[in-house]
Amino acid sequence: MLVSLNGQLVPAARAHVSVFDRGFLFGDGVYEGIRVFDGLVRHLDDHCARLQQGLDEAGITWDAKQLHDLCPALLDANNLRDAFLYWQVTRGTPKPDHPVRARIAEADIEPTVFGYCLPTPGVETLTEPTECSGHTIRDDRWHKGHVKSVSLMANVIAAMDAARAGADEALFLRDGMLSESCSTNVFVALPAADGSTALVTPPVGDVSILSGVTRKVLLEICPEVQVRMVAEAELHHANEIFLVGTMTTVRSVTMLNGNPVGTGRIGPLARHVLDRYTAHIRAQLAARSTPR
């Protein structure tokens, strides 16, 4: 596998980053995860915008639009058309005459930019939501959930807590309100008083969560989805709960805290949302190959 390190394509085994890199010592960096279907790098502008927002907030000087050149170069080097691309930008390694543990790095430090890609299944395989069990965990993470920080220790601990409770995924609750999961946003189908079902997802600003690119696309292509806070008690009466994310696409939580969610099976709304999502991917692929 060839990886991208500071603009160079190198075999993974020969790609080296200093042990003094601030990404390693401080978790001082941000990242992106991007999906590619049949050579089409999906929603790159959204990924660049989110990465740039995180870089700017952290004061790391790097132009995220460079991903427009770096992504195809990495894909071509690995000869991949269906892939997951990971990019990480850390503040970098202090120069030898600068203190390694200074909380504020020197102004002219060079960021470290690292990317790898992995093969993934094509759009034709996304026929059915995957299925998992979930466990609610108190959201003790920091309050800058909109920054896609590489400091994921709280997410790792939560995932291990969920596994210890016998579940596949942790669903975070902050002050009794649903936020997100360790690596996805959450959609919930709730029964309404008139017998209908409301599909809802928590707002980005009010609970400290990541503005997921998948969530954003789904809000555009499924206008029936409402953005509102979801209380813990509502989760226990939900008809369906499902997770959405770049790698996950759509994953139904059919058991929560050991109890079935709705029928305890993958529900019609998760299927509907996945269908809309794959139709959207197919339409983009078709538009790309249609001559003007």
Ligand SMILES: Cc1ncc(COP(=O)(O)O)c(C=O)c1O
């Ligand atoms: C905490 C968290 N929430 C949500 C998401 C989903 O974001 P996206 O749809 O951009 O992959 C991720 C993705 O890594 C995440 O880490």
